[in-house]
Amino acid sequence: MAHVADVLISGAGPTGLVHALWLTRQGVSVRVIDKLDKPVKASRAMAVQARTLELYRQIGLADAVAATGHPIPTMNLWVKGQRRARLPFAEAGADVTPYPFILSYPQDEHERLLIEKLQSMGVEVERQTELVSFEAKPDHVLSRLKKADGPEEVFKSAYLCACDGAKSTIRHQLGTDFEGGTYKQVFYVADVKLSGLEPAGEAHIALDNADFVAVLSYGRSGLSRLIGVVSDADPDTLGFEDVSHRAIDGLGVKIEQVNWFSTYRVHHRVTDNFRHGRVFLLGDAAHIHSPVGGQGMNTGIADAINLAWKLTAVLKGQADDALLETYNQERRAFANTLVETTDRVFTFVTAESNFADFVRTRIAPVVAGLAYLVEGVREMMFRIVSQTTLNYQESALSAGTAGKIEGGDRLPWVEVGGVDNFGPLSHIEWQAHVYGTASPGLKAWGQRRGIPVHEFEWHDKHGQAGLARDAVYLLRPDTYVALAEPHASVEALDQYLQSRALVTKYFVQ
Template identity: 35%
Template sequence: MAAHDNSEDPNYDVDVLIVGAGPTGLALAAQLAAFGASFRIIDRRQSPGTESRAIAIQPRTLEALRPFGVSGELVAAGRPARELHLHLPEETLEVDLFDSGLEDSAFQQLLFLSQTETERILTQHLLSRRVRIERGAELQDLARLDPEDPFAGMEAKVQRMDRGIERIRARYVVGADGAGSTVRAKAGMDWRGGAYPDTFILADVEIDGAEPDAVHSYPTEDGFLFLFPLGGSATWRMIAMKPPHRPATLETIQELADTFTHGALHVRDPKWISTFRLSHQMAEYFQQGSVFLAGDAAHVHSPVAAQGMNTGIQDALNLGWKLALGARGLASDELIDSYDAERRPVGREVVSTTDRIFKLATSRNGLKKLPRTKLLPALAPKAIGWDGLRSRLFRTMAQLNINYRGSSMVDAGNIRLPALLARGVRPGDRLPDADVIYQDRERRLQDLVATPGFAILLSGPGWPQDAPHQLRAALPQLAGLLNIQQLTVGSSLIANTPGIIKDVSGLAFHRLGLSSRRPELLVIRPDGYVGYRSSGRDITGAVEYLQRLTGEDVAEPVAGETLSA
């Protein structure tokens, strides 16, 4: 039995049942464990997968996983790719990857690591938290605990290889069980989209003749061939369109390499060869009552731009803290429902964008292949020299530009200088990172706010010493879930003071759009996004914002107290 399997509510065996132990389910379990939530994670496979499948980890994913202490291990195990070699008919363009636009992140590289290794590292983290993945446990059915109330929780019927049928009553069920999701099917959630007509071949192999530590792309009239650096059991991942009526063998792979590279590559020692069909599909909704979908259970698309696993992990980390608070009775209905409202537009944009790019990369239609065969060779040399375009492209690919500005779960208080704010973060934006000094040590700002719960940053001059006490007194329901720090511009030589973050370089203030002469307050959500921002030392708006998220009535200050400095 998993360590977090006993709910305090006698109506439930567990607060959250996670179905699926791929990267999405494992990331969700890590966040629930950090909050001390009651959960179980099951998977129908008897053992972890051995195929590498997803192979790229984006900077935003490494940021999002950092609170669990696994990002450093992922980076150490992975292989960064710093260049894209675009092999055009007349020349090969060498494009630096992620060399601009990522200055506000500690992770400025596209990291290649097999999904097997990613799952292993996340699993080891869960084991260190005394969480065991229950393998050989397959979901058979789902039923509402109260047929009249879709939010009253679910009963899961699980077939276990070791002891037959088990029934699990859960407050929430999360389907992280892939494109063929049983959770999605049993919950009756629509699955929309279609499949691409071509079959693709995928292989983990050794290749002679390919420049190491770079991504290689060979676009031709017949489609494309990609090489990605892997490391581990194989050095390269090769993807190409499979010729009709040809078997998935080393001979076929070599023929493809010869066709696309004019005999420049020698392929050998395959570790894994497979064929697959790709689709672009998405669930109509990511939530139905107490049932949620995340990762490939919610959206599938082509592997263009390495967005799939990364989007799934960030689905999980948007959802986990909301369910953890909901299990404690500290989440409003609106907060729970915001998962669908915040993540479905992200999933829809990823599916739409990758679909357009994929069709341009693979189409053999005379007109549709023109961008690949004519425009790309003509425009690529000029485009790679346009720093602004490359910066925007890299930030989008790295998923640093994802925001929830339109969400009802972010808010702004009194903002005195909108023009200044426009140069910094807005409510709904990811918190940018910067080097700062804390307790006489160089730290990263994101690390200092990455505790389970909400972080509150008090910036600028004039904050009274009892401001943290006022905030905690006004939000007793969040005891243990508030991390309150003061951010100041100052020299590293200034005496160390508990709770003070010193921005010696001024980069944190600059990236946040703050002024050293004006007090401001920011509330950072547990997923690393700015939830609330206001100018001045009045903390009432921040208190009301957090009370709204937690479903608490706005409390009136008692006589003799004030909620502002």
């Protein structure tokens, strides 16, 4: 029994892999295990949202992921064979993010890229290695591991992170609640080759009474992913020929080949606490919900990044243990909101009644089409789907308001002359931004505290994005605003640090 890693990560899906990447980049030793012998090929997750790509810039992955996947610039809404609305994401998100699209990127390909990146950093995923049980001690965790071809092993780590999915062994052993329910509908996922879909490279959602299907293009050779539902069916015996084709036929497409087909039941649940001492729940182990909006995998990735910088700070003695409590506070609040939102949307889409059909197929498309003609509504819809509205305003780490930006907000993206303000965020560290002029006193404060102060020449675009001229924005390592200070007061910055024993050890005194 040897303490060879600071963090043991159980589960090598996107959540676990991203968690390992962010920890490793920050100098934390990790061990990643997974009970499967290889990544799952018939994967369900396809959508990579803009906020995920923004965060991928921190480890140099964004361009590779965007280049490998297929950017979907537009969503089309069809009702009973008629296209009723067209939602151009590229236009709506042009001033929001460098990635104004939904990226279609199959999870198996996504995982392969993450694994290659992790290998380049010297970390291998240990396959066919299962966590059988664990025992949490005051200052470490003992985990009993079983390899398929070897004896059991007892492994010691400072922390244990459960990224082991909806049926999490770790969550079950903790005995934590997983409140929620199960939809009566069975979801199906199919990878198909089709023809006749126009425009071919865009996303399409088709509604027909209580039937619906979403189509995401792979961007090559007519390959697409279909996601739909079947009511009151046995997922074990269901085949593609058994699903309703009303919505599919309404798109006017021909299914030429079904490469694979899978069914599953979907739950909507959130665990009661994401932290249990030295054990943490992330991704599907902590929350599961309807796939509406393509939010699930992206939410797990956000869990992983949120926790990674906090674990790093505590492990390096740069922050008190209390900092880890903010992981549960911040991420559980978002998970609850997401589950409620996706549940309402899914219930609306699949409700079975004449009135529900009338609202869904007659009223909603008209409202959506008209609303999207308004620029502000278009942008807000894109922000919600892309997760760029996610904020931690209620967090214990958030304070202040400068311009329209509050502590806990995502820093607005602004590009001027081909250069954007997200460049410095590639460093996983605390930093300060000033849009305008940073005073000598503020620069000296940054040097004294060991916090880089980045100064951007003021431009009208900064004001349009909600930033205040000459204010200071103190940014967390995960790029969210910790403190928005309108007067760029050094005293206010020090007061922020001193009032939060959670973070004061991080800074050079």
